[in-house]
Amino acid sequence: MxxxxxxxxxxxxxxxxxxxxxxxxxxxxxxxxxxxxxxxxxxxxxxxxxxxxxxxxxxxxxxxxxxxxxxxxFVESHNHPAFFGMTLAAPVDAGSPPNDTIGDIVDRVAQAVADRGPGEWIRGFRYDDTLLADRRHPARSDLDAVSPRNPVVLTHVSGHFCVVNSAALRAVGVDAATPDPPGGHIARDERGEPTGLLAETAAFLVTSRLPGQSAGELAAALRLADAEYLANGITSVHDTGIGLIGGAAELDAYRALRRGGELRTRIRGYLIDGLVPGLAEGRPERPDGENADERFALTGVKIIADGSIQGRTGCLAEGYTCAPGEHGMMLIEPAVLGRRIAALDAAGWQVAVHGNGDAAIDAVIDGYARLGAPDGTGRRHRIEHCQTVREDQLDRMAAHDVLASFFIKHVYYWGDRHRDTFLGPDRARRISPLVSAKSRGIHFGLHSDTPVTPVPPLEGIWCAVRRVTREGAVLGPEQAVDVEAALRGYTIDAAYLAGEENLKGSLEIxxxxxxxxxxxxxxxxxxxxxxxxxxxxxxxxxxxxxxxxxxxxxxx
Missing domain, CATH: 2.30.40.10 (Urease, subunit C, domain 1)
Structure with a gap:
């Protein structure tokens, strides 16, 4: 120079x-x-x-x-910073790689038990039953063998399941007599005893009551995530689900970091709907003391409509290829979803609804459509992941000015299994249909949903441009966008999703x-x-x- x-x-x-x-x-x-x-x-x-x-x-x-x-x-339009930071600090890496079998994961749990005192909780993250040679979820019997006294919780890579041992079940009071909670499932053996596998809201029965999730401990997790975001060029993150892991303590953790000037990544927060005061009564209120600035703002509210495709809880109109009689599940009744959307909209909140399966996406669009035609107020409501959205649904999204944040890394990390196991070739090739959305003028961002997949945006941009799966196949090449469109999905178009395109996302005076x-x-x-x-x-x-x-x- x-x-x-x-x-x-x-x-x-x-x-x-x-x-x-x-x-x-x-x-x-x-x-x-x-x-x-x-x-x-x-x-x-x-x-x-x-x-x-x-x-x-x-x-x-x-x-x-x-x-x-x-x-x-980079603007990451759908991430979970506290959850991400907790995985970085966890004593057990249950992912594949490095683990090939359930036995490998159990060995890691055994080492964590040896390193801790009796009764201490042990957490692990990222296990993926579809990548394990055993081709099944771990069970409480696997974990009991090495941890009879330490409660163990292993969270699935999707975040929609967990596996726990007997000590953890006892600690939270789940047994054969415990009914499935609404929107959740407790897996049981032939005698009706819990196997240790908990799905959706049943998993939250355990994860929401874990120790080690105080505001101070969550702030430490947020610091770890912050460092990883900056190392990957990410300057803004949409935290789509504040409170999902640690409840109200997550918001307290952000407040503490903000007071101390420790927020280096800019956060746009979407509070999980269960933490919104008055929402169940149709009169949602904003928490006190949340004045927005360039570092932190509560931008909207997150609602989870269904589960995950790889967990067979994403709600599909047609059955799963591997289980034609199964359609997944709605975690919230469509009528309740519609009422919550309407109440939040009336109160001035932006709404972001998790919708993976096309049946769930129908319910989300129905809720938005009932609000009437776009009124020019910039409500900018969103569908998160929007993984199996159909062409007719994209037409409706365009008509009602509904935005999308596409989980583009599904193409690489689960594309082969979606094609061969869960969705079949026709539906799988259309996951994250960026070209179809772009042709209709739908504003969309791209995301990694970290810690579900690794955070680097450059990998997400590559996924959007090449649509290559883990096994090297090209999945739906007709939905591949050019490099500039993919870059925009991680910058200016992602900023648009939070109403911040005049502040960030492009380099302009x-x-x-x-x-x-x-x-x-x-x-x-x-x-x-x-x-x-x-x-x-x-x-x-x-x-x-x-x-x-x-x-x-x-x-x-």
């Missing part, structure tokens, strides 16, 4: 300048530049190196792009100076390489908040 003099006077000098590379603005015209400047956290100039260098003063922080590419900071610096230009490389590009720096409000550690020096 040319050595520019620091000649700008204090009253016009930038606080931050990045120059010497490519700047993808992702503005409406798709303009490119070489440099960008910011003052007081907002972008003040975009242009050539020489023009922007005129704003460098004695105290300006200068980031040399060195030929790299700066893009808007007056917007927040939030950037991700990539090793190369994703629009100029072979699409197969997008997934392997590196995030090398993350900038929030004109401050470098994360940078790639330097490579260790090689011994001479």
């Amino acid at each position: 040319e050595d520019f003099a620091r000649r700008a006077e204090a009253d016009r000098a930038a606080d931050f300048v990045a120059l010497g590379g490519t700047v993808l603005t992702l503005d409406g015209a798709g303009r490119r530049a070489n440099a960008i400047a910011a003052r007081a956290g907002r972008i003040t100039a975009i242009g050539t190196d020489r023009a922007v260098a005129e704003l460098i003063g004695p105290d300006t922080k200068v980031l040399d792009l060195g030929g790299r590419t700066a893009i808007p900071g 007056g917007k927040l100076a939030d950037l991700a610096v990539l090793s190369e230009d994703p629009t100029a490389v072979d699409p197969d390489r997008i997934r392997s590009l590196r995030v090398e720096a993350t900038v929030s409000g004109g401050e470098v908040v994360w940078s790639l550690p330097p490579a260790p020096a090689r011994p001479r």
Whole structure:
């Protein structure tokens, strides 16, 4: 980079300048530049190196792009930060990899038991029954063998199930006489005894009562998640389900971090519907003390309409290919869903409803349709995941201005199993139908649903462009979008989902100076390489908040 003099006077000098590379603005015209400047956290100039260098003063922080590419900071439109942080800190990694069998997971539980005192709870995350050689969920008998006195909870990768041992069942009072809760299921053996597998709201009977979920402990989990987001170029996250893991303590954890100035990732929160005061009576109220700012705002309310396809609890109009008589389940009655949507809309809340199966999506659209035609107020209600949405449903979404956040990484992580096991080839090739949505003018964001799948947005962009499954097949190539559309799904279009497109998501004068610096230009490389590009720096409000550690020096 040319050595520019620091000649700008204090009253016009930038606080931050990045120059010497490519700047993808992702503005409406798709303009490119070489440099960008910011003052007081907002972008003040975009242009050539020489023009922007005129704003460098004695105290300006200068980031040399060195030929790299700066893009808007990624906006993750559906994540679970507290849940994510808890998985990062958990004593048991139950995922596959590294585990091939239930026995491998049990060995990890046994080690955790050895490391802890009697009676201490042990948590594990990410087990996936469809990737285990045993082809089944673990059972309480598997866990009892190594943990007779320590309660154990293993949470499924989807977040919709958990497996617990006998000590955990006793601790929360679940036994053969316990009825299935509404919207949930307690798996039982031939004698009617719980097997340890709990689905949907039954899983919440345990996970909502676990120790280790105080506001302080949840704040520690949020810090871990925050560090991972920044390392992946993510500057804003939509937390779609505050309270789902730790109840009201999650909101308290955010409040504590906010007071302490520890929120580095910008959070737009969607409070789980069960925590909204007065909602059951049709008079929802906002919690006290939630003044929005650029770091944190309660933007809306999250409702979970159905379960997951891979757990066979996503509510489908046609049965599962592997079990034609099964259609999944609604976790909330359609009439109740409609009433809650209407009450929240009337109270000015944005509504985000989890809908995986097309039958559930029908119920969600019905609820939104009853609100009447779009009234120009920018209500911007959403469907989360929207995985098996049909063409006729996309028509209805467009007619009622319903937005979508697509779980695009399903294509890679579950595409093969959706095709061969759960949905069959015709329905599977249409999961996350981005081209169909785009052709109708539907605004959509893309997401990873972390911790369900790994967080890197570059992987999600690659999924949207290539639609390659884990086994290397291309699933529904007609639904693959170009690189710029995929980038927009993780930036400006994701910002639109929270009504923030005038604040972030593109690099334009007056917007927040939030950037991700990539090793190369994703629009100029072979699409197969997008997934392997590196995030090398993350900038929030004109401050470098994360940078790639330097490579260790090689011994001479």
